[in-house]
Amino acid sequence: MFANEQQGTDTVGARRRADAFRARKGSHVWDVDGNEYVDYPMALGPIILGHNYPAVTNAVEQQLRDGTMFSMPHPLQLAVAEQLIDVVPCAEMVRFGKNGSDVTTLAAKLARAYTGREIIATQGYHGWPDVWMGQTSLDRGIPDVVGDLTESFEYNDIESLEQIFTAHPGDVAAIVTTPVNLAEPEDDFVQRMREIADREGAVLIFDEILTGFRFAVGGAQEYFGVTPDVACFAKGMANGFPISAVAGRRDVMQTIEADDVFYSMTYAGDALSLAAANACLSVIREENVTDHIFEQGQTLQRGYNDLAAAYGLDHRTECVGYPPRFSAQFSDETGKPDRLAKSLFMQECLERGVLFSGNHLLSYSHTDSDIDHTLDVYETAMETVADAIDADDIDDRLDGEPIGATLRQRTGEDG
Numbered sequence: 001m002f003a004n005e006q007q008g009t010d011t012v013g014a015r016r017r018a019d020a021f022r023a024r025k026g027s028h029v030w031d032v033d034g035n036e037y038v039d040y041p042m043a044l045g046p047i048i049l050g051h052n053y054p055a056v057t058n059a060v061e062q063q064l065r066d067g068t069m070f071s072m073p074h075p076l077q078l079a080v081a082e083q084l085i086d087v088v089p090c091a092e093m094v095r096f097g098k099n100g101s102d103v104t105t106l107a108a109k110l111a112r113a114y115t116g117r118e119i120i121a122t123q124g125y126h127g128w129p130d131v132w133m134g135q136t137s138l139d140r141g142i143p144d145v146v147g148d149l150t151e152s153f154e155y156n157d158i159e160s161l162e163q164i165f166t167a168h169p170g171d172v173a174a175i176v177t178t179p180v181n182l183a184e185p186e187d188d189f190v191q192r193m194r195e196i197a198d199r200e201g202a203v204l205i206f207d208e209i210l211t212g213f214r215f216a217v218g219g220a221q222e223y224f225g226v227t228p229d230v231a232c233f234a235k236g237m238a239n240g241f242p243i244s245a246v247a248g249r250r251d252v253m254q255t256i257e258a259d260d261v262f263y264s265m266t267y268a269g270d271a272l273s274l275a276a277a278n279a280c281l282s283v284i285r286e287e288n289v290t291d292h293i294f295e296q297g298q299t300l301q302r303g304y305n306d307l308a309a310a311y312g313l314d315h316r317t318e319c320v321g322y323p324p325r326f327s328a329q330f331s332d333e334t335g336k337p338d339r340l341a342k343s344l345f346m347q348e349c350l351e352r353g354v355l356f357s358g359n360h361l362l363s364y365s366h367t368d369s370d371i372d373h374t375l376d377v378y379e380t381a382m383e384t385v386a387d388a389i390d391a392d393d394i395d396d397r398l399d400g401e402p403i404g405a406t407l408r409q410r411t412g413e414d415g
Helices: 007-022 054-066 075-087 100-115 144-148 158-167 189-200 220-224 250-257 271-286 289-310 339-351 368-391
Strands: 028-030 036-039 093-097 119-123 150-152 172-177 203-207 230-233 244-248 317-322 325-330
Touching (some): 036 368, 054 271, 075 093, 075 244, 075 271, 093 250, 100 119, 100 172, 100 230, 100 244, 100 250, 119 158, 158 189, 172 189, 189 203, 289 325, 317 339, 339 368
Parallel strands (some): 119 150, 119 172, 172 203, 203 230
Antiparallel strands (some): 028 036, 093 244, 230 244, 317 325
16 A cells, blocks of 8 residues: 555655665765765675776676677686686686685585595585585585585694594595684694695695685785695685686696586676676786785774773674784673674664674775774774673663674684
8 A cells, every 4th residue: 555655755765775775886885775884894705806896897897798698618718717827826727606605516526526535624614515514503404424424623723634534544535624714823734734635645625715815816825825736716806796716736627527527507607707807806916905905904903902902892802813804703701702792883883884794804995094984983882882891781772683693603613
C-alpha cells in the first residue's frame, strides 16, 4: 500500500541512495544516506590502490569497448602472466581463476597430482572449499573422509608441522600456509617450513591472497626471502576486480597439463579483470605503492597503540600485525576477546566518519590527512571506551547489538 502511494518519492529516494552508495574515491566511501567515511577494510583487502583509481578505471573502460569474453585466449592473459613472472620469485608458469578459493584449491590438487600423495598439511584460512573446511568446525555437508585428508598445524609451532609428517610418513603432498598472519614468524619459522618441504619431498604452497603485492611487489616471499614452490594471489592483484592466479615452479605447474588432471573456468579469461590486473600491477611496479602503504600503516598502528597506552587501555586493546595488514584487537580482564568494547569503539568511529572493523588494509590513496583525522577519531573513541569500562556501562552505550565472531576467529586463524 505504502509503496503504491509513495512510488514517485520512493523511487527518487532510492536512486539518490544508490548514487550515494556507488560514490567512492580513493580512500573514501559514502553510505546509502550520503555519509562519508575513511575506508580501512577496503572491501576486505582488494582495493590496494584506492577506489576508482584512474589507471585501473581507464584500462577497464577501454577494454569494455573492445570486448570482455572471447573464444580464444586474450593477449592480456600473456601480459599479466609475464608481469607476475617478472616480480614473483616462485613464478615460472601461471594459471588464472576468479577468486582466492579457486587457486588455493587448485594448488592443493596440483600438489597431490605432482607428488602422488594425499595428505595436505595446512595452516591458516584458505577459503570455503571442502579441502579447507573439512577439518574445521564449519564442516557440515562435508564427508568425514575429506577432512581426514587435511591436517592442521599452528603458526610458529614447527613441532606441530613435524608431527603431521611423522603421522603420515611419505604421504604428505603439500604444506599450505599463509606466510604471515598477524604474529611475526619466530625462530626462522618460514625458512624452516621450506627446509621441511625439501627434506620430505612435499610441495610448499604460500597463500598470498592477502600478503601479495602488499608486503613487497613480489609478495611476502620476497619480503621474507623464502621462495615457495607454488603461490596463490587474488586480493590486491586487480584493485577490486575479480581475478586470481596460481603461480609456481614449472615442473609442478605443468602437472595441470596432464590428461588426467583437470582445471577449467569460463570466466578465468575475462578481459575486464585482466585489464584491471595489468594496469594495477603496472602501477605497483612503477610507483612506491608498497612503501607508501608501509609508512601510512606504521603511523596509524603506532598512533593507535600510543593512544591505548595514554588512556590506560594498552592491556585491553592493541593493533597487532604488520603495517600492510594489522588488526585492532580487544580483550577483557581475563584475556578473552571483548566484543562489547570493540562494538562501542566501532560505533564511535562510524559516527565520526571512519569505517572501522578492526582490520586495517591501507591503500596507496590513504593520505596524511586521512591518518590524522583517523587518529583524532580513535582518540575520541578510546576515551569513550575507557570511560565506559570505568563506569561498567558499555551495554548501555551501544545503539544496537554487539558484533559477533569473525569467520577467521571461527576457523582458528588470528584476526
